[in-house]
Amino acid sequence: MAPMGGALLGFREFYPEDCALRQYIFETFRSVASTFGFEEFDGPILEPLELFAEKSGPEIAEQLFHFEDRGGRSVAMRPEMTPTLARMVGARAAALRRPIRWFSVGEQFRYERPQKGRLRAFYQMNLDLLGESAIGADGEVIAALIASLKAFGLNEKDFRLRLSDRQLWRHFLASRGVSDDGAAGILNTIDKMGREPESVSREKLCSIVSTPVAEELLRSVKELSQCTTLGALGAFFRSNGHGAAMDRLREWEELFNILTAMELAQFISIDLSVVRGLAYYTGFVFEAFECGGESRALAGGGRYDNLVKKLAGTDMPACGFAIGDVTLGNLLREKNLLPRGVCNCDFWLAFDDVNKFIALRCANLIRQKGRSVLYSLVEHLSLTKQLKFADRAGARFAVLFGFQDETGCSGENLCVLKDMRTGNSRTISINSLLEECACLT
Numbered sequence: 535m536a537p538m539g540g541a542l543l544g545f546r547e548f549y550p551e552d553c554a555l556r557q558y559i560f561e562t563f564r565s566v567a568s569t570f571g572f573e574e575f576d577g578p579i580l581e582p583l584e585l586f587a588e589k590s591g592p593e594i595a596e597q598l599f600h601f602e603d604r605g606g607r608s609v610a611m612r613p614e615m616t617p618t619l620a621r622m623v624g625a626r627a628a629a630l631r632r633p634i635r636w637f638s639v640g641e642q643f644r645y646e647r648p649q650k651g652r653l654r655a656f657y658q659m660n661l662d663l664l665g666e667s668a669i670g671a672d673g674e675v676i677a678a679l680i681a682s683l684k685a686f687g688l689n690e691k692d693f694r695l696r697l698s699d700r701q702l703w704r705h706f707l708a709s710r711g712v713s714d715d716g717a718a719g720i721l722n723t724i725d726k727m728g729r730e731p732e733s734v735s736r737e738k739l740c741s742i743v744s745t746p747v748a749e750e751l752l753r754s755v756k757e758l759s760q761c762t763t764l765g766a767l768g769a770f771f772r773s774n775g776h777g778a779a780m781d782r783l784r785e786w787e788e789l790f791n792i793l794t795a796m797e798l799a800q801f802i803s804i805d806l807s808v809v810r811g812l813a814y815y816t817g818f819v820f821e822a823f824e825c826g827g828e829s830r831a832l833a834g835g836g837r838y839d840n841l842v843k844k845l846a847g848t849d850m851p852a853c854g855f856a857i858g859d860v861t862l863g864n865l866l867r868e869k870n871l872l873p874r875g876v877c878n879c880d881f882w883l884a885f886d887d888v889n890k891f892i893a894l895r896c897a898n899l900i901r902q903k904g905r906s907v908l909y910s911l912v913e914h915l916s917l918t919k920q921l922k923f924a925d926r927a928g929a930r931f932a933v934l935f936g937f938q939d940e941t942g943c944s945g946e947n948l949c950v951l952k953d954m955r956t957g958n959s960r961t962i963s964i965n966s967l968l969e970e971c972a973c974l975t
Contacts, residue, residue: 554878
């Protein structure tokens with residue numbers, strides 16, 4: 535039979551070294567989330583299609599892997615975790631202590647054209663804070679995102695968090711007579727302005743409002759998008775008499791005071807051109823972008839106060855973010871911030887024929903201490919050959935049994951412990967070796 539082909543388009547294969555690097559990313563994120571007091575949760579990969587259609591509209595089905603199961607139900611492989619989160623929180627809202635701090639690490643699926651940084655199967659790390667409407671919740675989530683990226687060795691020269699506000703945009707549009715229904719379409723247009731020709735943006739605006747209004751909107755939107763400081767935003771809205779917007783800017787000041795107190799303000803750029811295409815966002819929105827290079831989006835999120843009520847019938851303010859493993863992994867690899875090698879061997883046992891069974895007994899005892907042990911399954915190998923295998927396996931230590939002529943070690947209760955990183959060796963008892971296993975970090 536002819537050999538099978540590779541993985542399906544847009545899906546990845548993870549060899550052991552790839553799994554180890556993936557696990558490094560996940561465990562780093564988990565560690566940061568736990569320092570902020572977030573608890574891990576998970577949900578089913580397969581969900582009712584209507585859960586995602588209710589959140590994003592029926593057209594979302596074109597972007598999903600969905601099918602009818604044997605029971606005649608329309609189901610989909612989850613493209614994101616937020617709807618599942620909303621459903622789960624809503625189901626137990628009365629019993630959950632607020633604020634709810636949950637995070638997840640899981641695989642998601644989207645049926646779209648694969649390209650660099652975007653695949654059909656990918657992992658996403660989500661962190662969400664629910665049940666709190668205060669600005670402090672937004673600050674906490676933003677701080678957790680910055681801390682997560684810093685934990686991988688990235689700094690303010692590597693990424694920036696672009697901060698915007700859909701509520702501020704709605705105040706702006708309301709002052710120009712745009713209804714809530716019309717605001718959604720205009721915000722989607724604004725979100726794409728940096729990626730589309732101005733003529734396309736003008737045409738989209740003209741399909742929502744009259745041409746004169748569209749021209750004025752286009753001018754004002756460009757002016758507002760160029761405001762990159764709180765002072766510039768204040769001057770813009772004062773000159774246009776936006777009382778509600780000025781009230782909102784006081785909340786902006788509070789958020790910046792929070793981030794400044796945590797010494798994180800240097801990571802923030804005000805960028806009103808960031809709107810986030812997902813219509814469920816209701817307040818502050820943000821995206822973490824790579825500085826320079828391809829200027830890739832690394833993460834995104836914001837406040838979504840109405841989604842839990844929409845999907846689960848429970849009024850629950852919320853904010854959160856998601857980090858994808860693909861673009862983050864690519865950036866860390868390019869900046870040489872991923873571990874160069876993964877050591878999955880704490881001890882390599884090398885032994886001569888006389889001491890074989892003593893070494894095997896010792897291997898069992900070391901493994902009972904929770905440490906990894908490897909040794910050659912081929913017999914009658916020289917010490918030199920076995921030490922080469924130890925080095926190739928990335929072992930932290932080699933433990934030598936026998937080889938008296940070469941090690942000077944004799945006695946069935948003794949062995950030589952060799953540090954493979956420094957080359958230093960010392961003779962110790964097997965009992966002492968087992969005690970050191972328990973203290974190894």
